[in-house]
Amino acid sequence: MTAVFLGTGTALFAGLLHAGLARWLPARLYIRATFYCLLAGLAACALLAVMNGWVLDAGQWLLIVILAASLVLAYALLFVGIAWDSPTLALVNAILDQGPGGMPAAALDDFIRKHPFVQSRLSAMLLAGVLADDGKCFVVRGDMGLAMRVAETYRRLCGQSDRAG
Amino acid sequence: MAALWIAAFALLSAILAHVTALRLGMGALAAYGASLLAGGVVLTASLLLLPQRIDGGSALSAGLLFCAWWFTFLNLVQSFESSLRVNVLRQLLRDGGSVDHAAFFARYNDRSLIELRLARLMRGGTVVMRDGRLFVVSTPARLMAHLFRGLKLLVLGRPSEFDRLGK
Numbered sequence: 001m002t003a004v005f006l007g008t009g010t011a012l013f014a015g016l017l018h019a020g021l022a023r024w025l026p027a028r029l030y031i032r033a034t035f036y037c038l039l040a041g042l043a044a045c046a047l048l049a050v051m052n053g054w055v056l057d058a059g060q061w062l063l064i065v066i067l068a069a070s071l072v073l074a075y076a077l078l079f080v081g082i083a084w085d086s087p088t089l090a091l092v093n094a095i096l097d098q099g100p101g102g103m104p105a106a107a108l109d110d111f112i113r114k115h116p117f118v119q120s121r122l123s124a125m126l127l128a129g130v131l132a133d134d135g136k137c138f139v140v141r142g143d144m145g146l147a148m149r150v151a152e153t154y155r156r157l158c159g160q161s162d163r164a165g
Numbered sequence: 166m167a168a169l170w171i172a173a174f175a176l177l178s179a180i181l182a183h184v185t186a187l188r189l190g191m192g193a194l195a196a197y198g199a200s201l202l203a204g205g206v207v208l209t210a211s212l213l214l215l216p217q218r219i220d221g222g223s224a225l226s227a228g229l230l231f232c233a234w235w236f237t238f239l240n241l242v243q244s245f246e247s248s249l250r251v252n253v254l255r256q257l258l259r260d261g262g263s264v265d266h267a268a269f270f271a272r273y274n275d276r277s278l279i280e281l282r283l284a285r286l287m288r289g290g291t292v293v294m295r296d297g298r299l300f301v302v303s304t305p306a307r308l309m310a311h312l313f314r315g316l317k318l319l320v321l322g323r324p325s326e327f328d329r330l331g332k
Contacts, residue, residue: 001220001221001222001225002222003222003226004222004225004226004229007226007229008229019319019320022320022321023320023321023322027326059166062166063166063168063169063226066169066230067226067229067230067233070229070230070233070234070237071229071233073233073237074232074233074236074237077236077237077240078236079320080240081313082313082316082317082320082321083321083326084326085325085326085327086313087249087278087279087282088247088282088285088286089309089310089313090325091279091282091283091286091292092286092291092292092301092306092307092309092310093310093314093324095292095299095300095301096301096307096310096311101298102295102298102299102300103298103299103300104297104298104299105294105297105298105299106297108279108283108299111279112275112276112279114327115275115279115325115327116275116327117249117275117278117279118249118270118273118274118275118278120326120327121249121250121253122253122269122273124250125250125253125254130250130254131253131254131257136265136266137263137264137265137266138257138263138264138266138269139262139263140254140257140258140262140263144254144258145258145262148251148254148255148258151241151245151251151255152255154242154245155245155246157184158183158184158187158188159187159188160187160245160246
């Protein structure tokens, strides 16, 4: 039970630390910072164990690390939804903001003008190095191919269509 | 260590259930539900039926690991389906790994993206149009929209990523 508490506590510490720092971080560091917060959490966990004289075997330490890393990964994925607007939820919010009278269909133009999603995602991919801009073309980084092939294989396995985005 | 294996086995069952559900023609939401249910059942059955004794800590670990891994799986699969970034990468790789600027912006623009999302919302019954006005009629969609706006305000201090651009 000690390993569960330490693993969960480490993740909680890392998540709270990251959430507390997030508004001062540039967007390009959001996800990388979750990793550093996890390391800080694990260091705090090790310190706590040493200070209290808790003796844990290698299996328990492995469980602590995997549990904390898994929970922090889940937090990082949730954070992506917090940091970058979902076009669908942004549209729902824009309609709700208009009140009980609903949103005139013509107001969609204004919504689109104020929400440059394509530019936002393109900038994020260029900053992350997933895409490179050679001045004329956008070029995909070579090692993204494997991840996309795995994704494509899974979609085909599920019988999904190509229409996405 | 038993907790790791039990959680991994439950996740594998959840993934198989997801593939099977979609293959059987179930909707996306129902397939996620079937996946979570299958994983939960396998997790519980493994904890109860395993010959070796599983203590409370291991059971709790297995449950937490399964929840974290299933949430990761859900996000990855959802991003294959609807993430603009993943869609851009997929299309670029199909086109040989690069595309010139003009062709990129002709294919990807905010209008077509928003119109696609609006069409999906209307097809799913989340949004309806009456007399030329759009209305959100789905309570879960309202709750999700409010939840994420609240989280954005709490964590980042602004309701939208575009607020920092002053637009």
